[in-house]
Amino acid sequence: MLNFLSFFYRQSRRRFLYPLVSALVAVGMVVAAPLPSKAISWIDLLIQGAQIVQLSNISDKQEYQIGRDINQQLVSSEIRILRNPGLSRYVDQIGQRLAQESDRPDIPYTFQVVADKGVNAFATMGGFVYVNAGLLTGADNEAELASVISHEIGHITGRHAIKQMRQMALARGVAQAAGLDRSMAVQIGVDLALRRPKSRQDELDADRRGLATLERAGYAPSAMVGFMEKLLSAPSVPTVLSTHPATKDRIVALERAIEPNRANVGDGLNNVAYKAKLRSYLGS
Structure with missing residues (x-):
């Protein structure tokens, strides 16, 4: 009888210890990285351990999350979204038309107008695209606007932000063997969206993807080249070009990719109609 009780006791301890050891291992993975000096509860540590993201194998759902x-942090403290329902709906319609013809049509896309007069646009992972109001007024027609949006979609379909996030995490020494803490991923994502210079390879890839999307969506491909050329001749370099390398090389690559007899075939080249539509939304 005593032998049976001893055996039962040992088995019970083993069943209890296995989950405890697993939990301690998860905590160890988190505390191995430098932590702030203030006390953190075991529950918080376990939650952090559950939020590790493996960037080399991230799913569409994780990328969107x-x-x-990143979007929540941007709109709450970094940028101001323009509250103009008509203009926002117009930009979203263009964006959704392009997104459905992109290389990743099945992820949700969000297109927002930023209340900023600078000629700029950017994108974050998971389908979030931001277009400055200044870019809308800087474009001559809808096809030019669509060309910039399609370029930003190209960054999303190419998963460029994920690659850049991995590189920055390694450079900062914050990536662990198991991956990257989700809160740190968001912090890096905000930094990438606002301040990270773009690589030549990523820009050329986004141009290539964006041009294909623009044409499949039915817009005239010449607008992408036209918009870049116009910005290059501006008195001061617009933000949208200041963080992008070798714009002249990008123009040459685009011109080679566009069939001359198809350059002006497609929608969106009516300058008068576009400006009239903007005036109806902006009231000027």
């Missing part, structure tokens, strides 16, 4: 968190 991180992009959503």
Whole structure:
């Protein structure tokens, strides 16, 4: 009888210890990285351990969730979204038309107008695209606007932000063997969206993807070249070009990719109609 009780006791301890050891291992993975000096509860540590993201194998759902968190931080403290329902709906219609013809049509896309007069646009992972109001008024027609949006979609379909996030995490020494803490991923994502210079390879890839999307969506491909050329001749370099390398090389690559007899075939080249539509939304 005593032997049976001893055996039962040992088995019970083993069943209890296995989950405890697993939990301690998860905590160890988190505390191995430098932590702030203030006390953190075991529950908080376990939650942090559950939020590790493996960037080399991130799913569409995880990418969207991180992009959503990046967006929340951007709109709450970094940028101001223009509250103009008509203009926002117009930009979203163009964006959704392009997104459905992109290389990743099945992820949710969000297109927002930023209340900023600078000629700029950017994107974050998970389908979030931001277009400055200044870019809308800087474009001559809808096809030019669509060309910039399609370029930003190209960054999303190419997963460029994920690659850049991985590189920055390694450079900062914050990536762990198991991956990257989700809160740190959001922090890096905000930094990438606002301040990270773009690489030549990523820009050329986004141009290539964006041009293909623009044409499949039925817009005239010449607008992408036209918009870049116009910005290059501006008195001061617009933000949209200041963070992008070798714009002249990009123009040459685009011109080679566009069939001359198809350059002006497609929608969106009516300058008068576009400006009239903007005036109806902006009231001027």
